[in-house]
Amino acid sequence: MMVTSTSRTERTRAGLQAAALRLFSEQGYDATTVEQIAREAGVSHMTFFRHFPTKDAVVLDDGFDPAIAAAVAAAPTGLPPLTRVCAGLRAALTHVDLPGQEEVRVRVRIAAGHPVLRAGTFAATEATQEAIAEVLVADGVSPFEARIASxxxxxALTVALLEWCLSDQDVPMSSRLGAALDVLDGTARR
Amino acid sequence: MMVTSTSRTERTRAGLQAAALRLFSEQGYDATTVEQIAREAGVSHMTFFRHFPTKDAVVLDDGFDPAIAAAVAAAPTGLPPLTRVCAGLRAALTHVDLPGQEEVRVRVRIAAGHPVLRAGTFAATEATQEAIAEVLVADGVSPFEARIASxxxxxALTVALLEWCLSDQDVPMSSRLGAALDVLDGTARR
DNA sequence: TGCCCCAATGTTAGTGGCTAACATTTGGTG
DNA sequence: CACCAAATGTTAGCCACTAACATTGGGGCA
Known part of the structure; x- marks a missing residue:
C-alpha cells in the first residue's frame, strides 16, 4: 500500500511525462517517438495515448490556467476591459517566480524552439482565454470585446514567455511578463 | 500555347485548392482525405504535397500578409507601439470589404469551426507578426516591446475575424475588425 | 485473509498524413 | 523534331493516432 496518495494513474502519467521531457531535451522533439517514450516509461504506446490525447500534450498541458482566470476576477471592476485584464494578470505574476516551476521552464524551453509547439502553446491558452472572457462578460462587457481583450x-503574455525562455537572461520571468503587460495597458506610455 | 499567363504549376495548385475547399465544405475537414482531394483534382497525392506542405495549408495560406506590414510602416511614427500598430492596421482595413474576398471567407469559415485549424490560423500570422515587429524596431522600439505589440x-484581429465568420451577421467585416482594434488602443475608452 | 470486480494496461490491426527514392511524362526551346 | 528540365506518378515506408478485444493487477468487501 502506498503511503503517498499517488494513484497508479497519476504515477504512470508522471512517468510518461518525465520520460518524454528527458528524451525531448536529449534528442529533440521530432526525433523522439511515442513508442520510445512509452518503452522508456515501461508501458505500451496505447497507455501513452490514454493519458495524453496527443504527443504534444505532454509539453503543452500546463494546467495552471484556472488560477489566472481567478486573478482576473479578483481585479477591481469598472476599468476598461483590457486594463482590467492586465491588472488581474499582473496580480497573478506574484506567484510565477516561485521555485518548483523548474519543470514548467523545461517544458516551455522545448516548446519555444519548435514551430509546431510554439503554435500549440497559443492554442493551449484558448481555455484560459474563454475563462477570462466569461469573467468580463459577467461584469457587463460585451462578449466580443471580452474575447478580444483576453x-x-x-x-502578449505567451510571446513574452517564449522569448524569455529563448534568451535565458537572468532577468526574472515576472518582470519580463510585467513589461509585456505594460505595452498593452499604457503604463509604459509616458 | 496559353493566352492566359497561368503556368501549369499555378493551374494545378488552384485546382487542388478549389477541390479541397469544396470537399471540406461539403463533408468536413476531418472526413476529407488528401488522397480524395488529389483524385478530385486529377492528380496523385504526392502532387498535393508538392504544392502544399501540409493538409491544413490549403485552408491557412492567405498570403495577403505583406500588405499589412506595409500599412503599419505607413502609419505615423512617434506613437506608443500598440497605438502605432493599431493605426496602421486600421488603415489596412479599408481594402478588406472589397469583392473577390469571397474565397477568403470560405477558407476562414472552414477554419473557424475546427479547433486544430483555429490554432493554425494564429500560427499562420507569425510571419506577419515578425514583419510588423521589424517595422517598429526600425523606428527605435525595443525588439521585445515590438513583438508584444504586434x-x-x-x-485581436484574428479572434475578431474568426468570431465574425462564425456569427455571420450582416455587419461588415471591417467594422468588426475596427471594433477589435478599438478595444486595444483605447478609442473605446470614454 | 482471500476472492472478485473493474479499472488500467496490453495486443493487434488498421487509417491517414507525410516523406524518400526513383521512374515517367509533359511542355517549352533551340 | 529532338532534347532538357520541370512537373508528376509509383512505390514503399515511418509515425501519430484509433478501435476492438484480451489480459492483468490492485483495492475493497465478505
Whole structure:
C-alpha cells in the first residue's frame, strides 16, 4: 500500500511525462517517438495515448490556467476591459517566480524552439482565454470585446514567455511578463 | 500555347485548392482525405504535397500578409507601439470589404469551426507578426516591446475575424475588425 | 485473509498524413 | 523534331493516432 496518495494513474502519467521531457531535451522533439517514450516509461504506446490525447500534450498541458482566470476576477471592476485584464494578470505574476516551476521552464524551453509547439502553446491558452472572457462578460462587457481583450493579453503574455525562455537572461520571468503587460495597458506610455 | 499567363504549376495548385475547399465544405475537414482531394483534382497525392506542405495549408495560406506590414510602416511614427500598430492596421482595413474576398471567407469559415485549424490560423500570422515587429524596431522600439505589440494586435484581429465568420451577421467585416482594434488602443475608452 | 470486480494496461490491426527514392511524362526551346 | 528540365506518378515506408478485444493487477468487501 502506498503511503503517498499517488494513484497508479497519476504515477504512470508522471512517468510518461518525465520520460518524454528527458528524451525531448536529449534528442529533440521530432526525433523522439511515442513508442520510445512509452518503452522508456515501461508501458505500451496505447497507455501513452490514454493519458495524453496527443504527443504534444505532454509539453503543452500546463494546467495552471484556472488560477489566472481567478486573478482576473479578483481585479477591481469598472476599468476598461483590457486594463482590467492586465491588472488581474499582473496580480497573478506574484506567484510565477516561485521555485518548483523548474519543470514548467523545461517544458516551455522545448516548446519555444519548435514551430509546431510554439503554435500549440497559443492554442493551449484558448481555455484560459474563454475563462477570462466569461469573467468580463459577467461584469457587463460585451462578449466580443471580452474575447478580444483576453486574447490580446494572453497572446502578449505567451510571446513574452517564449522569448524569455529563448534568451535565458537572468532577468526574472515576472518582470519580463510585467513589461509585456505594460505595452498593452499604457503604463509604459509616458 | 496559353493566352492566359497561368503556368501549369499555378493551374494545378488552384485546382487542388478549389477541390479541397469544396470537399471540406461539403463533408468536413476531418472526413476529407488528401488522397480524395488529389483524385478530385486529377492528380496523385504526392502532387498535393508538392504544392502544399501540409493538409491544413490549403485552408491557412492567405498570403495577403505583406500588405499589412506595409500599412503599419505607413502609419505615423512617434506613437506608443500598440497605438502605432493599431493605426496602421486600421488603415489596412479599408481594402478588406472589397469583392473577390469571397474565397477568403470560405477558407476562414472552414477554419473557424475546427479547433486544430483555429490554432493554425494564429500560427499562420507569425510571419506577419515578425514583419510588423521589424517595422517598429526600425523606428527605435525595443525588439521585445515590438513583438508584444504586434502579437497582441494580430491576436485581436484574428479572434475578431474568426468570431465574425462564425456569427455571420450582416455587419461588415471591417467594422468588426475596427471594433477589435478599438478595444486595444483605447478609442473605446470614454 | 482471500476472492472478485473493474479499472488500467496490453495486443493487434488498421487509417491517414507525410516523406524518400526513383521512374515517367509533359511542355517549352533551340 | 529532338532534347532538357520541370512537373508528376509509383512505390514503399515511418509515425501519430484509433478501435476492438484480451489480459492483468490492485483495492475493497465478505
Amino acid at each position: 486574447a490580446a493579453a494572453l497572446a | 502579437a497582441a494586435a494580430l491576436a
